[in-house]
Amino acid sequence: MNKNTKVALSTICIILFMAFVYFGDMWIRPGSSMKMLITVIEKGSIYALVAVSMNLLNGFTGLFSLGQAGFMLIGAYTYAIFTIPAASHDSVYQYFNGGVIKWSIVEILEGKLGIVGHYLGMFIPILLAGLVVALIGFLIGIPVLRLKSDYLAIATLGFAEIIRAFFQWNTLGPVTNGSNVLRKYTTYKNAIFPVLVAGISIAILLLLINSTYGRAFRAIRDDEIAAEAMGVNLFRHKEMSFVISSFFAGISGALLAMFQTTISATPFTTVMTYEILLIVVIGGIGSVTGSILGAFLFTAASEWWLRGLDSGRWLGISSDLMRPGFRKVVFAILIMLIVLFYSRGIMGDKEFSWEGFIAWWKRLPETIRTWPKRRKAARAAKKDARDAKSAARAREKQGKQESADKKLSGEALFTPLPMADHVIVFDKEGK
Amino acid sequence: MDKRQVVLKLSDITMQFGGVVAVDNLNLQVHKNEIVGLIGPNGAGKTTAFNCITGVYEPTNGSIEINGDVVIENYPKGKMKDAYKGHNQGKYTRSLTMLPDKVTKLGVARTFQNIRLFKGMTVLENVMVAMHMNQTESVFAATFRTKKARATEEAMREEALELLREVDLLENKDDLSTSLPYGKQRHLEIARALATHPSILLLDEPAAGMNPQESDDLMRFIGRIRDQFDLSILMIEHHMQVVMGICEHIYVLNYGGQIADGTPEEIQANPAVIEAYLGGDE
Numbered sequence: 001m002n003k004n005t006k007v008a009l010s011t012i013c014i015i016l017f018m019a020f021v022y023f024g025d026m027w028i029r030p031g032s033s034m035k036m037l038i039t040v041i042e043k044g045s046i047y048a049l050v051a052v053s054m055n056l057l058n059g060f061t062g063l064f065s066l067g068q069a070g071f072m073l074i075g076a077y078t079y080a081i082f083t084i085p086a087a088s089h090d091s092v093y094q095y096f097n098g099g100v101i102k103w104s105i106v107e108i109l110e111g112k113l114g115i116v117g118h119y120l121g122m123f124i125p126i127l128l129a130g131l132v133v134a135l136i137g138f139l140i141g142i143p144v145l146r147l148k149s150d151y152l153a154i155a156t157l158g159f160a161e162i163i164r165a166f167f168q169w170n171t172l173g174p175v176t177n178g179s180n181v182l183r184k185y186t187t188y189k190n191a192i193f194p195v196l197v198a199g200i201s202i203a204i205l206l207l208l209i210n211s212t213y214g215r216a217f218r219a220i221r222d223d224e225i226a227a228e229a230m231g232v233n234l235f236r237h238k239e240m241s242f243v244i245s246s247f248f249a250g251i252s253g254a255l256l257a258m259f260q261t262t263i264s265a266t267p268f269t270t271v272m273t274y275e276i277l278l279i280v281v282i283g284g285i286g287s288v289t290g291s292i293l294g295a296f297l298f299t300a301a302s303e304w305w306l307r308g309l310d311s312g313r314w315l316g317i318s319s320d321l322m323r324p325g326f327r328k329v330v331f332a333i334l335i336m337l338i339v340l341f342y343s344r345g346i347m348g349d350k351e352f353s354w355e356g357f358i359a360w361w362k363r364l365p366e367t368i369r370t371w372p373k374r375r376k377a378a379r380a381a382k383k384d385a386r387d388a389k390s391a392a393r394a395r396e397k398q399g400k401q402e403s404a405d406k407k408l409s410g411e412a413l414f415t416p417l418p419m420a421d422h423v424i425v426f427d428k429e430g431k
Numbered sequence: 432m433d434k435r436q437v438v439l440k441l442s443d444i445t446m447q448f449g450g451v452v453a454v455d456n457l458n459l460q461v462h463k464n465e466i467v468g469l470i471g472p473n474g475a476g477k478t479t480a481f482n483c484i485t486g487v488y489e490p491t492n493g494s495i496e497i498n499g500d501v502v503i504e505n506y507p508k509g510k511m512k513d514a515y516k517g518h519n520q521g522k523y524t525r526s527l528t529m530l531p532d533k534v535t536k537l538g539v540a541r542t543f544q545n546i547r548l549f550k551g552m553t554v555l556e557n558v559m560v561a562m563h564m565n566q567t568e569s570v571f572a573a574t575f576r577t578k579k580a581r582a583t584e585e586a587m588r589e590e591a592l593e594l595l596r597e598v599d600l601l602e603n604k605d606d607l608s609t610s611l612p613y614g615k616q617r618h619l620e621i622a623r624a625l626a627t628h629p630s631i632l633l634l635d636e637p638a639a640g641m642n643p644q645e646s647d648d649l650m651r652f653i654g655r656i657r658d659q660f661d662l663s664i665l666m667i668e669h670h671m672q673v674v675m676g677i678c679e680h681i682y683v684l685n686y687g688g689q690i691a692d693g694t695p696e697e698i699q700a701n702p703a704v705i706e707a708y709l710g711g712d713e
Binding site: 204207208211212213215216218219221222223225226227228229230231232233234240244286349 | 485487530531532535536540541543547548549550551552556559560561562563564565566568570573574575576580583584587623624626627
């Protein structure tokens with residue numbers, strides 16, 4: 001398969017997917033399961049972006065950072081604050097005399113440039129969200145990136161929680177609306193919007209990972225000392241990776257704000273960071289396609305496939321057990337199974353490739369056909385192991401019995417080992 | 432006396448960890464295009480000396496000159512002031528430190544005793560990482576593949592392939608670095624160090640774990656790269672055959688202290704060295 005065919009195949013797939021999302025969101029009536037699919041794609045793409053940005057840190061630079069939810073929160077707020085229409089300020093900031101920012105970037109640009117201004121007015125706050133988060137990431141990174149592994153994780157987690165508390169602080173109310181929700185800000189009209197923005201962002205991240213800087217990041221992940229000895233400035237590159245990751249987390253935060261149409265600081269807790277971490281782990285640490293796949297699977301499972309578990313009826317089974325919250329129990333079990341049987345995630349550290357996909361597809365019937373056989377073989381192997389173990393145990397028991405008998409009959413328990421003569425030869429080399 | 436230019440000079444280098452003096456008053460010189468050996472029994476402080484040169488450790492006392500400039504200098508200060516057990520206290524009053532990547536930029540490349548390749552990367556990528564520091568593209572240019580960035584990347588790839596050809600690893604270029612056999616991993620580490628365009632190469636036990644045939648090849652290889660890349664080489668080695676066969680000058684350490692230095696012939700005849708290696712009369 002040459003390069004052109006692969007590019008053509010990818011392009012066709014992307015165009016078909018985009019068309020499905022665009023027209024699907026326009027034509028499918030709400031309430032149907034196809035609509036649910038569109039919603040999953042919408043939210044999944046947002047989660048995919050933040051998961052890939054987290055993977056850049058955890059999987060490609062080797063920095064175990066858990067601050068992603070905090071960064072998303074700042075992104076979401078930045079976007080929302082600058083796009084609430086002037087007329088809605090009084091009702092949104094009702095406890096803070098209409099807030100301090102009395103204008104919306106969207107409205108200003110729309111007034112001057114019409115429909116182009118409307119979209120520009122949406123893109124600029126998104127970009128601004130990314131930049132603000134990147135700046136904060138930069139500042140947080142200076143002290144935090146001197147820490148290693150678990151310590152870094154705890155410090156970033158702490159910062160994320162501080163950010164959340166900070167945004168709920170009443171004194172900042174005129175800007176952040178305190179602990180009240182922000183709403184009525186401009187959002188997109190079609191699901192294609194977050195898919196496009198996330199897609200472009202992920203493409204940029206992929207380009208970065210495959211560039212010479214991405215190689216330096218991976219070098220740091222594999223061996224810090226060797227990377228440093230090869231002239232890679234550790235701090236500079238870690239900081240760079242942290243800032244870029246923060247930037248894209250901010251953008252995904254802005255998209256999440258648009259998706260949810262209202263935003264408050266409450267849901268951006270550690271739990272959210274763990275969800276993102278889960279996506280990264282399920283997809284495979286160090287695999288971009290894995291993170292994307294993980295994001296869609298996670299969103300589909302938690303928003304769609306397992307919904308019925310909360311409402312009493314799932315796949316035609318009804319049970320008293322299925323009360324609100326039961327979904328999470330099942331979900332936890334599923335995750336345990338994934339971690340047990342796919343301990344390196346779905347993709348490991350590999351990326352999607354057409355060759356790999358076609359080979360997998362061709363192998364699939366064979367894999368399914370031979371599954372019972374392999375299962376049988378595995379069971380037989382297990383049985384053999386068990387048998388060997390019990391045989392060994394029996395032997396051991398017998399040996400013990402014998403030695404006890406010998407002891408009783410007064411025989412010597414130990415026979416001395418034969419002593420070898422130690423020979424030390426000094427050979428002076430190099431003569 | 433050697434008339435060649437001194438490229439690396441350690442003066443009174445002492446490295447003390449807590450109360451343990453790992454390197455004591457080491458004076459060492461490497462001249463241009465010279466191959467210098469650093470030998471000594473296990474725990475003599477050879478690798479610690481390497482770590483001082485490359486900026487991994489900050490020496491407690493002494494100074495290091497690279498290509499004629501003092502780049503690292505330190506004196507016992509703070510707690511160490513009273514705890515210091517080495518010599519020449521008070522001789523140095525400046526404190527100059529340098530991070531390992533800066534030392535590498537000055538042209539000092541190293542290999543490691545326990546091979547430290549980038550595990551998740553291919554052989555070619557391993558070499559290309561070392562060229563990263565010499566490229567001048569910004570992260571934006573590199574990400575968005577500007578024309579210049581693509582040219583730089585292509586040049587890097589070409590050069591890396593050239594280097595791999597030199598060390599006989601061209602057919603392995605797309606293999607994972609850790610899948611290589613041991614001897615080839617050593618060669619790859621040297622190729623990676625060469626990719627940083629060094630003028631001084633520090634080799635930490637390049638022949639460790641090699642059989643006589645392999646170490647013979649390695650000796651020839653080191654001689655060849657010295658001439659080809661115009662290098663000065665400082666190497667730690669336990670294989671006396673290699674050290675005596677290739678080094679022009681040898682320094683011997685024992686318990687951190689420097690017990691002898693000279694040509695291989697002088698070292699072989701030196702009673703202190705023989706005592707350190709074989710044990711003296713009790």
